[in-house]
Amino acid sequence: MTIDILLFRTTLLAYALATGLALADILWRRPALGRHGRVLLWSGFGLHSLSMISRYLTTGFPPLSSLHESLSFFAWAIIGTFLLFHLRYRLAVLGAFVAPLALVLMIFGSAVSTATTAPPPPLQSWWLPVHVVLAFLGDAVFALAAVAGCLYLLQERMLKKKKVSSLFYRLPSLQVLDNLNYRCLTIGFPLMTLGIITGAIWADRAWGAYWSWDPKETWALITWFLYAALLHGRLAVGWRGRKAAVLAIIGFVLLLFTFLGVNLLLSGLHSYSALGTY
Amino acid sequence: MNFLVLGLSYKTAPVELRERLNFASDDPGSVLRAMTDLPGMTEAMILSTCNRVEVYAASKDIPLGCARLQRYMAAYHGLDENQVKPHLYVHCGRDAIHHLFRVASSLDSMILGEPQILGQLKEAYNQAESSCTAGPVFNRLMPKAFAAAKRVRNETAIAQHAVSVSYAAVELARKIFGELTDKNVMIVGAGKMCELAARHLTGQQVGEVLVTNRTLARAQALAEQFDGRAVPFAEFPLYLSRADIVLTSTAAGGLLVTRAQLEEVIRQRKNRPMFLIDIAVPRNIDPDANQIDNVYLYDIDDLNGVIETNLRERRKAAKKAEDIIEQEIDRFYSWLRSLEATPMIVALRQQVEEIRRSETEKTLHGLRHLDAGDRRAVEALTRSIVNKLLHSPLSVLKRAGDDITGEIYLEAVRRLFDLNPDPQKSGTDAVEEGADTKQDSIS
Known part of the structure; x- marks a missing residue:
């Protein structure tokens, strides 16, 4: 086992433990466990970063091309985004929902081939890491928006049904969750837009065309329109609350489909099999 | 440990007796000193609240100490000893410590987990200290009782979540809005019930407070009390779109706000959420309004349901608290x-x-x-x-x-x-x- 895979496995373990502790925190009201869980999440994030660095040093190109590497980077970005938002807004409870998401991506990532293969020569360019990093950072921020959306719907339902519980009291207020939705949108949307633009530039270098309507490009564009509509609705029409939460969740489902579904179900230029590693 | 407690509470004595035995005298020091002057008595402390009157004491001879103390209590309040005796409970040694820890942790309170009792106990102890009737027994025991109470409060949900209508309303408002600092409150009607809820809401540093009532003078009086502005009753629907929180309690007012009206208000507010608290019976706001997106309507039964759930949680927490108290007593020993x-x-x-x-x-x-x-x-x-x-x-x-x-x-x-x-x-x-x-x- 190479060092980066060892680090990856350790990270997975740290995320799994952190998930357990965060869930124990909200289910049985044990804030001390939650704090330990966040320490583990930080350490896992550190190990995860080391894992990617060591993979970069051994192969000599950014670890962003195989399916394993993409899943790993996506999980890293989600955890990193959550930790940053937590530092700023103190949203401990979100950890119990974000950590499992990252954990699932990590488990998926360890189930697929972890072999390293250099991307084919036409794709070897600095535009690749820039495009991929921007796209995934945007996805990670939208993941957080979707988690906030789920919590919003959960809490809204409890408020409407007038059913309180200990979980109800642990959730952040509707206002805080709605603000989070808005903030994620204003950060994630520019990242996603830049991701698509850099992707187009890279496509021009690699294949000689900015846009070739392969399934991934099409779905990314659909997703982009949905977020654009949400942002417009929020800013101009006064969409908020439930509607914004639902759209953030739909948006994230589309994102996941663009990321994974397109590769697994449809074939095109972006599929990892084209890169020969999946 | 020659520690004892003797007293009565809402569980054993009617309010008529409790108020007669209340030690709210001008000079508690002299009462305490009179108690420690009783034969065998070395330390004394009085906890006198509206729900209980208890004397905590250290004595070299427990049976004698109890007998004298009880005679003294009756005599001090001009009552016959036999009148008081059936309502008294006496604990000594470990049982007395157990009782003290439970009282401090609010497990023996009428409203489980209410926070005042700990303060009252601390005050009683301070009084005993300043009257020089606290000695080595109290000085060892009381800090441990306070620590046990603190642990119970921190480690269980005993004191969490509102168990009164007015606090429940504030708590729900926080679940919707987070901070209430810039939220406007509108108070429709001026019933007694409403006043209490309004006082709690406006005590949270809210934004503008609007008050309306059928009689403008009453509205003005209330507005003054809550540092708000009175609005003529006929015009209050026009102001609804400015209010984030609306509290209605117009008795015999019937339906004042319809669903259609609120749908229009929400549109004007660009979907900013509204929290409507309707504690009037019959209700003032159309119950169907709860189905509008971003409108949260609670009537008095809904609030009572929330309180009932919270109380159930407190009772569950009390079981855990009893374990903590046993641990703390073992630790003390x-x-x-x-x-x-x-x-x-x-x-x-x-x-x-x-x-x-x-x-x-x-x-x-x-x-x-x-x-x-x-x-x-x-x-x-x-x-x-x-x-x-x-x-x-x-x-x-x-x-x-x-x-x-x-x-x-x-x-x-x-x-x-x-x-x-x-x-x-x-x-x-x-x-x-x-x-x-x-x-x-x-x-």
Whole structure:
């Protein structure tokens, strides 16, 4: 086992433990466990970063091309985004929902081939890491928006049904969750837009065309329109609350489909099999 | 521990009796001192609230102390002892400590987990301290009771979440809006019930407060009270779109706000959420309004349902709290024992060192041919023998404090070495007797 895979496995373990502790925190009201869980999440994030660095040093190109590497980077970005938002807004409870998401991506990532293969020569360019990093950072921020959306719907339902519980009291207020939705949108949307633009530039270098309507490009564009509509609705029409939460969740489902579904179900230029590693 | 509690509470006595026994006198110090002047009584403290009247005391003779205390209480309030007696409960020793810890943690309160009782207990203790009727028993016990209460509060949900209509309304508002600082409140109607809820809401540093009532004068009076603005009753629907929180309680007002009206209001507010609290019966707001997106409508039954759930959570938490209290009492006792182990260790060391010194001196006196270096070597030898011998028994004694069997070792050492760390007894006797025993065992 190479060092980066060892680090990856350790990270997975740290995320799994952190998930357990965060869930124990909200289910049985044990804030001390939650704090330990966040320490583990930080350490896992550190190990995860080391894992990617060591993979970069051994192969000599950014670890962003195989399916394993993409899943790993996506999980890293989600955890990193959550930790940053937590530092700023103190949203401990979100950890119990974000950590499992990252954990699932990590488990998926360890189930697929972890072999390293250099991307084919036409794709070897600095535009690749820039495009991929921007796209995934945007996805990670939208993941957080979707988690906030789920919590919003959960809490809204409890408020409407007038059913309180200990979980109800642990959730952040509707206002805080709605603000989070808005903030994620204003950060994630520019990242996603830049991701698509850099992707187009890279496509021009690699294949000689900015846009070739392969399934991934099409779905990314659909997703982009949905977020654009949400942002417009929020800013101009006064969409908020439930509607914004639902759209953030739909948006994230589309994102996941663009990321994974397109590769697994449809074939095109972006599929990892084209890169020969999946 | 010669600690006792004697008193009555809402569980054992009707309010008529409780208020007659209330010690709200101008000079609690003299009452406390009169209590400690009773025969055998060494310390006294009075906890007198609207739900309970209790005297905590330390006494050398518990049965006598209780009898005198109870007579004193009745006499002080001009009552016959037999009138009071059936309502009194008396606990002593561990039971009294248990009672004190439960009271401090609000487990014995009428409203489970209410926070005032701890403050009242602290005040009672301060009063006893300043009246010089608190001594070593209270000074050891009370801080532990406060610590137990703090632990219960931190580790259980006993004091969490509102159990009154007005607090529940504030808590729900926080679940919707987070901070209430810039939220406008509108109060429609001016019933008694409404006033309390309004006071809690407006006590949260909210934004603008609008008050309306059928009689404008009443609205103005209320507006003044809440630092708000009065609005004519006929015009209040026009102001609805400005209000984030609306509290209605117009008795016999019937339906004042319809669903269609609120749909329009929400549109004007660009979907900013609204929290409507309708505590009027019959209701003032169309119940269907709850189905509008971003409108949260709670009537009095809904609020009571929330309170009922919260109370259930508190009762669940109380079970865990009882366990914590048992732990804390055990901890208290082991701490007490450790206090007794320390003087024992000191006494044992002193005794043995005394023997060593005198015996070495005696021997060295007969060995005059030894030079200074040899004498030092003999001294060192005896010292190291003593230290080696004492090492294991002393470490057992040091641990004895946290062990349930610790007392056995303390008692064994006391008897084996005939030690009595009580300063009243002369130390020299013990040393001499100890010396004899030692010689016996050697010969």
